[in-house]
Amino acid sequence: MIPDNQITLLQNGEAYFPAIEAAFDRAVGEIYLESYIFENDTTGRRIAGALRRAAFRGVKIRVLIDGFGSNSLPKAMVDSLEAAGVMVLKFRPKTSPWTLRRRRLRRLHRKIVVVDREIAFVGGINVIDDMGKPGQTSPRYDYAVSVEGPLVEEIYDSARRVWSRVAWIRFRRGWGRVGDGPAPSTEPRGRMRSAFLVRDNIRHRRDIEDAYLQAIEQAKFEIILANAFFFPGLNFRHALLNAAGRGVRVILLLQGRVEYPLLHYASHALRGSFLDAGIEIYEYHKSLLHAKVAVIDEHWATVGSSNLDPFSLLLSLEANVVVDDENFARTLKHSLNQAIHAGSRRIPRDHWRTQPIRLRLTSWLSYGLVRFMIGIAGYAPGKQSDPA
Structure with a gap:
Protein backbone atom coordinates (compact mmCIF):
# COMPACT_ATOMS: atom_id res chain seq x y z
CA MET A 1 0.00 0.00 0.00
CA ARG A 191 -4.48 10.65 2.60
CA MET A 192 -5.54 7.32 1.09
CA ARG A 193 -3.43 4.17 1.16
CA SER A 194 -3.76 2.33 -2.12
CA ALA A 195 -2.11 -0.23 -4.38
CA PHE A 196 -2.06 -0.94 -8.10
CA LEU A 197 -2.34 -4.62 -8.95
CA VAL A 198 -2.01 -6.30 -12.32
CA ARG A 199 -2.53 -9.81 -13.64
CA ASP A 200 -0.14 -10.64 -16.42
CA ASN A 201 1.49 -13.72 -17.90
CA ILE A 202 4.96 -13.15 -16.46
CA ARG A 203 5.50 -12.40 -12.75
CA HIS A 204 2.07 -11.26 -11.61
CA ARG A 205 -0.18 -14.13 -12.57
CA ARG A 206 -2.07 -14.28 -9.24
CA ASP A 207 -1.61 -10.86 -7.64
CA ILE A 208 -5.24 -9.76 -7.99
CA GLU A 209 -6.67 -13.10 -6.87
CA ASP A 210 -4.25 -13.29 -3.94
CA ALA A 211 -5.25 -9.79 -2.79
CA TYR A 212 -8.90 -10.82 -2.82
CA LEU A 213 -8.14 -14.04 -0.92
CA GLN A 214 -6.10 -12.27 1.74
CA ALA A 215 -8.83 -9.68 2.33
CA ILE A 216 -11.57 -12.35 2.43
CA GLU A 217 -9.61 -14.52 4.87
CA GLN A 218 -9.10 -11.51 7.17
CA ALA A 219 -12.73 -10.33 6.96
CA LYS A 220 -14.44 -9.90 10.30
CA PHE A 221 -18.03 -8.93 9.59
CA GLU A 222 -18.92 -8.17 5.94
CA ILE A 223 -17.92 -8.97 2.36
CA ILE A 224 -19.67 -7.39 -0.63
CA LEU A 225 -18.64 -8.54 -4.10
CA ALA A 226 -20.15 -7.20 -7.34
CA ASN A 227 -18.99 -9.01 -10.45
CA ALA A 228 -20.25 -9.32 -13.98
CA PHE A 229 -18.84 -12.82 -14.56
CA PHE A 230 -18.59 -14.69 -11.28
CA PHE A 231 -17.02 -18.09 -11.80
CA PRO A 232 -14.18 -18.35 -9.25
CA GLY A 233 -11.89 -21.29 -8.69
CA LEU A 234 -11.90 -23.73 -5.80
CA ASN A 235 -9.67 -21.71 -3.45
CA PHE A 236 -11.80 -18.60 -3.90
CA ARG A 237 -15.04 -20.51 -3.32
CA HIS A 238 -13.65 -22.12 -0.17
CA ALA A 239 -12.53 -18.72 1.14
CA LEU A 240 -16.07 -17.33 0.77
CA LEU A 241 -17.65 -20.42 2.32
CA ASN A 242 -15.19 -20.32 5.24
CA ALA A 243 -15.95 -16.63 5.80
CA ALA A 244 -19.70 -17.34 5.89
CA GLY A 245 -18.99 -20.26 8.25
CA ARG A 246 -17.29 -17.99 10.79
CA GLY A 247 -20.21 -15.56 10.78
CA VAL A 248 -19.16 -13.01 8.17
CA ARG A 249 -22.05 -11.64 6.13
CA VAL A 250 -21.26 -12.38 2.47
CA ILE A 251 -23.19 -10.56 -0.27
CA LEU A 252 -22.82 -11.31 -3.99
CA LEU A 253 -24.26 -8.87 -6.55
CA LEU A 254 -24.22 -10.72 -9.87
CA GLN A 255 -25.40 -10.40 -13.44
CA GLY A 256 -29.11 -11.03 -13.81
CA ARG A 257 -29.36 -10.63 -17.56
CA VAL A 258 -27.98 -13.18 -19.98
CA GLU A 259 -25.08 -11.62 -21.89
CA TYR A 260 -22.89 -14.66 -22.57
CA PRO A 261 -25.06 -17.79 -22.09
CA LEU A 262 -22.23 -20.25 -21.47
CA LEU A 263 -20.68 -18.33 -18.55
CA HIS A 264 -24.10 -17.29 -17.28
CA TYR A 265 -25.35 -20.83 -16.86
CA ALA A 266 -21.97 -22.19 -15.73
CA SER A 267 -21.91 -19.74 -12.84
CA HIS A 268 -25.36 -20.95 -11.70
CA ALA A 269 -23.88 -24.38 -10.99
CA LEU A 270 -21.98 -22.89 -8.04
CA ARG A 271 -24.94 -21.20 -6.38
CA GLY A 272 -26.32 -24.15 -4.43
CA SER A 273 -23.34 -24.41 -2.07
CA PHE A 274 -23.24 -20.64 -1.58
CA LEU A 275 -26.93 -20.41 -0.74
CA ASP A 276 -26.73 -23.39 1.61
CA ALA A 277 -23.92 -21.61 3.49
CA GLY A 278 -26.11 -18.53 4.03
CA ILE A 279 -24.41 -16.36 1.41
CA GLU A 280 -26.77 -13.72 0.00
CA ILE A 281 -27.03 -13.62 -3.79
CA TYR A 282 -28.66 -10.72 -5.63
CA GLU A 283 -29.22 -10.59 -9.38
CA TYR A 284 -28.99 -7.18 -11.02
CA HIS A 285 -31.72 -6.78 -13.65
CA LYS A 286 -32.01 -3.02 -14.17
CA SER A 287 -29.37 -3.10 -16.92
CA LEU A 288 -26.24 -5.03 -17.83
CA LEU A 289 -23.97 -5.33 -14.80
CA HIS A 290 -20.35 -4.84 -15.84
CA ALA A 291 -18.89 -3.95 -12.44
CA LYS A 292 -15.85 -5.67 -10.93
CA VAL A 293 -15.62 -4.28 -7.40
CA ALA A 294 -15.60 -5.34 -3.76
CA VAL A 295 -15.88 -3.83 -0.28
CA ILE A 296 -14.72 -5.74 2.81
CA ASP A 297 -15.25 -4.64 6.42
CA GLU A 298 -16.00 -1.07 5.31
CA HIS A 299 -12.33 -0.18 4.80
CA TRP A 300 -10.83 -2.46 2.08
CA ALA A 301 -12.11 -1.91 -1.45
CA THR A 302 -11.08 -2.73 -4.99
CA VAL A 303 -12.16 -1.40 -8.38
CA GLY A 304 -10.82 -2.70 -11.66
CA SER A 305 -11.14 -4.76 -14.80
CA SER A 306 -10.78 -8.26 -13.38
CA ASN A 307 -13.82 -10.48 -13.30
CA LEU A 308 -13.79 -13.46 -10.97
CA ASP A 309 -13.78 -16.02 -13.74
CA PRO A 310 -11.09 -18.17 -15.40
CA PHE A 311 -10.59 -15.80 -18.33
CA SER A 312 -9.71 -12.87 -16.05
CA LEU A 313 -7.93 -14.79 -13.30
CA LEU A 314 -5.95 -17.16 -15.52
CA LEU A 315 -5.61 -15.70 -19.00
CA SER A 316 -6.17 -11.97 -19.60
CA LEU A 317 -4.14 -8.88 -18.76
CA GLU A 318 -6.03 -7.12 -15.96
CA ALA A 319 -5.59 -4.14 -13.63
CA ASN A 320 -7.22 -3.25 -10.30
CA VAL A 321 -6.74 -0.53 -7.73
CA VAL A 322 -7.04 -1.52 -4.07
CA VAL A 323 -7.91 1.19 -1.55
CA ASP A 324 -7.64 0.92 2.23
CA ASP A 325 -9.73 3.88 3.31
CA GLU A 326 -12.98 3.99 5.28
CA ASN A 327 -14.51 6.95 3.44
CA PHE A 328 -13.86 5.47 0.01
CA ALA A 329 -15.11 2.04 1.07
CA ARG A 330 -18.29 3.48 2.53
CA THR A 331 -18.93 5.51 -0.62
CA LEU A 332 -18.63 2.37 -2.75
CA LYS A 333 -20.72 0.34 -0.29
CA HIS A 334 -23.47 2.96 -0.38
CA SER A 335 -23.48 2.86 -4.17
CA LEU A 336 -23.66 -0.95 -4.18
CA ASN A 337 -26.49 -0.93 -1.64
CA GLN A 338 -28.44 1.42 -3.88
CA ALA A 339 -27.98 -0.99 -6.79
CA ILE A 340 -29.07 -3.92 -4.61
CA HIS A 341 -32.22 -2.21 -3.38
CA ALA A 342 -33.22 -0.41 -6.59
CA GLY A 343 -32.14 -2.74 -9.37
CA SER A 344 -31.78 -6.26 -7.99
CA ARG A 345 -33.74 -9.17 -6.61
CA ARG A 346 -32.54 -11.64 -4.00
CA ILE A 347 -32.27 -15.32 -4.87
CA PRO A 348 -34.14 -17.46 -2.30
CA ARG A 349 -32.06 -19.88 -0.27
CA ASP A 350 -33.84 -22.95 -1.71
CA HIS A 351 -33.79 -21.57 -5.26
CA TRP A 352 -31.26 -24.05 -6.68
CA ARG A 353 -32.99 -27.15 -5.30
CA THR A 354 -36.34 -26.07 -6.71
CA GLN A 355 -35.06 -25.45 -10.24
CA PRO A 356 -36.15 -27.87 -13.02
CA ILE A 357 -33.73 -30.73 -13.56
CA ARG A 358 -33.10 -29.63 -17.16
CA LEU A 359 -31.95 -26.20 -15.99
CA ARG A 360 -29.63 -27.70 -13.38
CA LEU A 361 -28.28 -30.11 -15.96
CA THR A 362 -27.67 -27.22 -18.39
CA SER A 363 -25.76 -25.37 -15.67
CA TRP A 364 -23.53 -28.31 -14.82
CA LEU A 365 -22.85 -29.07 -18.49
CA SER A 366 -21.93 -25.41 -19.02
CA TYR A 367 -19.68 -25.55 -15.97
CA GLY A 368 -17.90 -28.61 -17.30
CA LEU A 369 -17.50 -27.08 -20.76
CA VAL A 370 -15.91 -23.90 -19.40
CA ARG A 371 -13.45 -25.91 -17.30
CA PHE A 372 -12.66 -28.04 -20.36
CA MET A 373 -12.04 -24.95 -22.49
CA ILE A 374 -9.59 -23.58 -19.94
CA GLY A 375 -7.86 -26.94 -19.74
CA ILE A 376 -7.29 -27.37 -23.46
CA ALA A 377 -6.19 -23.74 -23.71
CA GLY A 378 -3.07 -24.95 -21.95
CA TYR A 379 -3.47 -23.43 -18.49
CA ALA A 380 -1.77 -25.23 -15.64
CA PRO A 381 -0.88 -23.69 -12.26
CA GLY A 382 2.74 -22.68 -12.10
CA LYS A 383 3.32 -23.20 -15.81
CA GLN A 384 5.44 -20.60 -17.60
CA SER A 385 3.47 -18.51 -20.04
CA ASP A 386 4.16 -16.45 -23.10
CA PRO A 387 4.92 -12.83 -22.15
CA ALA A 388 2.26 -11.04 -24.15
Missing part, protein backbone atom coordinates in the same frame (compact mmCIF):
# COMPACT_ATOMS: atom_id res chain seq x y z
CA ILE A 2 1.29 3.44 -1.00
CA PRO A 3 0.12 6.43 1.11
CA ASP A 4 -0.84 10.01 0.22
CA ASN A 5 -3.15 9.35 -2.73
CA GLN A 6 -6.53 10.75 -3.68
CA ILE A 7 -8.79 8.07 -5.17
CA THR A 8 -12.17 9.20 -6.51
CA LEU A 9 -14.96 6.77 -7.37
CA LEU A 10 -16.56 7.20 -10.81
CA GLN A 11 -19.81 5.36 -11.47
CA ASN A 12 -20.79 4.55 -15.04
CA GLY A 13 -19.75 6.32 -18.20
CA GLU A 14 -21.67 9.46 -17.27
CA ALA A 15 -18.97 10.20 -14.66
CA TYR A 16 -16.00 8.50 -16.32
CA PHE A 17 -16.03 9.89 -19.86
CA PRO A 18 -16.29 13.60 -18.92
CA ALA A 19 -13.44 13.06 -16.46
CA ILE A 20 -11.03 11.52 -18.98
CA GLU A 21 -12.07 13.98 -21.70
CA ALA A 22 -11.30 16.90 -19.38
CA ALA A 23 -7.92 15.32 -18.55
CA PHE A 24 -7.16 14.95 -22.28
CA ASP A 25 -8.01 18.62 -22.85
CA ARG A 26 -5.58 19.62 -20.06
CA ALA A 27 -2.77 17.34 -21.26
CA VAL A 28 0.54 18.95 -22.21
CA GLY A 29 2.97 16.00 -22.44
CA GLU A 30 1.69 12.48 -23.01
CA ILE A 31 -1.35 10.22 -22.78
CA TYR A 32 -1.61 6.44 -22.50
CA LEU A 33 -4.97 4.80 -23.10
CA GLU A 34 -5.65 1.06 -22.86
CA SER A 35 -9.09 -0.40 -23.53
CA TYR A 36 -10.48 -3.81 -24.34
CA ILE A 37 -13.28 -2.23 -26.39
CA PHE A 38 -13.04 1.01 -28.37
CA GLU A 39 -16.32 1.33 -30.21
CA ASN A 40 -17.25 3.50 -33.19
CA ASP A 41 -20.28 5.03 -31.49
CA THR A 42 -21.11 8.42 -29.98
CA THR A 43 -18.81 7.86 -27.02
CA GLY A 44 -15.98 6.42 -29.10
CA ARG A 45 -16.08 9.33 -31.51
CA ARG A 46 -16.19 11.79 -28.62
CA ILE A 47 -13.10 10.28 -26.97
CA ALA A 48 -11.33 10.01 -30.35
CA GLY A 49 -12.05 13.71 -30.90
CA ALA A 50 -10.49 14.62 -27.53
CA LEU A 51 -7.42 12.53 -28.39
CA ARG A 52 -7.06 14.25 -31.77
CA ARG A 53 -7.34 17.68 -30.16
CA ALA A 54 -4.55 16.78 -27.75
CA ALA A 55 -2.40 15.36 -30.56
CA PHE A 56 -2.78 18.56 -32.55
CA ARG A 57 -1.37 20.43 -29.53
CA GLY A 58 1.73 18.23 -29.66
CA VAL A 59 0.79 15.75 -26.91
CA LYS A 60 2.31 12.28 -27.47
CA ILE A 61 -0.55 9.80 -27.41
CA ARG A 62 -0.37 6.01 -27.30
CA VAL A 63 -3.62 4.05 -27.65
CA LEU A 64 -3.57 0.28 -27.10
CA ILE A 65 -6.75 -1.68 -27.83
CA ASP A 66 -7.50 -5.38 -27.88
CA GLY A 67 -7.66 -7.12 -31.25
CA PHE A 68 -10.75 -9.12 -30.29
CA GLY A 69 -12.68 -6.64 -28.15
CA SER A 70 -12.10 -3.82 -30.65
CA ASN A 71 -12.33 -5.99 -33.76
CA SER A 72 -15.25 -3.95 -35.11
CA LEU A 73 -13.42 -0.59 -34.86
CA PRO A 74 -13.32 0.65 -38.47
CA LYS A 75 -9.99 1.34 -40.12
CA ALA A 76 -11.23 4.84 -40.93
CA MET A 77 -11.30 5.78 -37.25
CA VAL A 78 -7.81 4.38 -36.68
CA ASP A 79 -6.58 6.25 -39.76
CA SER A 80 -8.08 9.52 -38.52
CA LEU A 81 -6.34 9.12 -35.16
CA GLU A 82 -3.01 8.29 -36.77
CA ALA A 83 -3.38 11.19 -39.20
CA ALA A 84 -3.56 13.50 -36.15
CA GLY A 85 -0.40 11.94 -34.72
CA VAL A 86 -1.95 9.39 -32.34
CA MET A 87 -0.06 6.09 -32.16
CA VAL A 88 -2.52 3.16 -32.21
CA LEU A 89 -1.65 -0.49 -31.62
CA LYS A 90 -3.78 -3.63 -31.36
CA PHE A 91 -2.98 -6.31 -28.81
CA ARG A 92 -3.10 -9.72 -30.53
CA PRO A 93 -4.92 -8.56 -33.69
CA LYS A 94 -5.23 -12.09 -35.07
CA THR A 95 -8.47 -13.56 -33.76
CA SER A 96 -10.54 -16.59 -34.63
CA PRO A 97 -13.78 -17.86 -33.08
CA TRP A 98 -12.71 -21.42 -33.91
CA THR A 99 -9.50 -21.64 -31.89
CA LEU A 100 -8.91 -22.36 -28.21
CA ARG A 101 -5.17 -21.86 -28.39
CA ARG A 102 -3.86 -20.18 -25.26
CA ARG A 103 -2.30 -17.28 -27.17
CA ARG A 104 -5.60 -16.40 -28.82
CA LEU A 105 -7.51 -16.48 -25.52
CA ARG A 106 -5.08 -14.13 -23.75
CA ARG A 107 -6.61 -10.70 -24.19
CA LEU A 108 -5.85 -7.14 -23.10
CA HIS A 109 -8.79 -6.62 -20.74
CA ARG A 110 -7.32 -3.66 -18.83
CA LYS A 111 -8.93 -0.22 -18.89
CA ILE A 112 -6.26 2.34 -18.04
CA VAL A 113 -5.69 6.01 -18.82
CA VAL A 114 -2.61 7.97 -17.72
CA VAL A 115 -2.22 11.68 -18.47
CA ASP A 116 1.05 13.57 -17.96
CA ARG A 117 2.03 11.21 -15.11
CA GLU A 118 -0.23 13.41 -12.97
CA ILE A 119 -3.57 11.62 -13.06
CA ALA A 120 -4.60 8.08 -13.93
CA PHE A 121 -7.89 6.24 -14.39
CA VAL A 122 -8.37 2.53 -13.73
CA GLY A 123 -11.55 0.48 -13.82
CA GLY A 124 -13.88 -1.66 -15.83
CA ILE A 125 -15.36 0.87 -18.25
CA ASN A 126 -14.68 0.40 -21.96
CA VAL A 127 -14.84 3.18 -24.54
CA ILE A 128 -18.43 2.43 -25.53
CA ASP A 129 -21.86 3.99 -25.05
CA ASP A 130 -23.49 3.24 -21.70
CA MET A 131 -26.79 2.72 -23.51
CA GLY A 132 -25.38 0.61 -26.32
CA LYS A 133 -27.87 -2.28 -26.30
CA PRO A 134 -31.17 -2.09 -28.24
CA GLY A 135 -34.07 -1.39 -25.91
CA GLN A 136 -31.78 -0.56 -22.98
CA THR A 137 -33.47 1.85 -20.56
CA SER A 138 -30.77 2.16 -17.89
CA PRO A 139 -27.01 2.69 -18.34
CA ARG A 140 -24.55 -0.19 -18.15
CA TYR A 141 -23.61 -0.54 -14.46
CA ASP A 142 -19.85 -0.15 -13.97
CA TYR A 143 -17.13 1.68 -12.04
CA ALA A 144 -13.72 3.28 -12.44
CA VAL A 145 -11.52 5.44 -10.23
CA SER A 146 -9.39 8.49 -10.83
CA VAL A 147 -6.00 8.38 -9.10
CA GLU A 148 -3.82 11.30 -8.06
CA GLY A 149 -0.65 10.99 -6.02
CA PRO A 150 2.36 8.67 -5.85
CA LEU A 151 0.42 5.65 -7.13
CA VAL A 152 0.15 7.28 -10.58
CA GLU A 153 3.80 6.52 -11.25
CA GLU A 154 3.22 2.77 -10.82
CA ILE A 155 0.26 2.87 -13.20
CA TYR A 156 2.31 4.87 -15.70
CA ASP A 157 5.20 2.39 -15.53
CA SER A 158 2.85 -0.51 -16.16
CA ALA A 159 1.18 1.16 -19.15
CA ARG A 160 4.57 2.09 -20.60
CA ARG A 161 5.94 -1.44 -20.25
CA VAL A 162 2.93 -3.08 -21.91
CA TRP A 163 2.97 -0.53 -24.74
CA SER A 164 6.70 -0.98 -25.34
CA ARG A 165 6.38 -4.77 -25.41
CA VAL A 166 3.52 -4.73 -27.89
CA ALA A 167 5.28 -2.13 -30.06
CA TRP A 168 8.37 -4.35 -30.19
CA ILE A 169 6.29 -7.44 -31.11
CA ARG A 170 4.44 -5.47 -33.82
CA PHE A 171 7.75 -4.26 -35.32
CA ARG A 172 7.05 -0.65 -34.34
CA ARG A 173 10.38 -0.39 -32.56
CA GLY A 174 10.51 3.41 -32.75
CA TRP A 175 7.09 3.65 -31.12
CA GLY A 176 8.36 1.68 -28.14
CA ARG A 177 11.03 4.23 -27.25
CA VAL A 178 9.81 6.55 -24.54
CA GLY A 179 11.64 9.80 -23.93
CA ASP A 180 12.13 11.58 -20.64
CA GLY A 181 8.84 13.17 -19.69
CA PRO A 182 8.14 15.59 -16.86
CA ALA A 183 8.86 14.17 -13.44
CA PRO A 184 5.72 13.24 -11.51
CA SER A 185 4.68 15.41 -8.62
CA THR A 186 5.92 14.10 -5.28
CA GLU A 187 3.50 16.17 -3.24
CA PRO A 188 0.76 14.27 -1.38
CA ARG A 189 -2.60 14.55 -3.14
CA GLY A 190 -4.64 12.93 -0.39
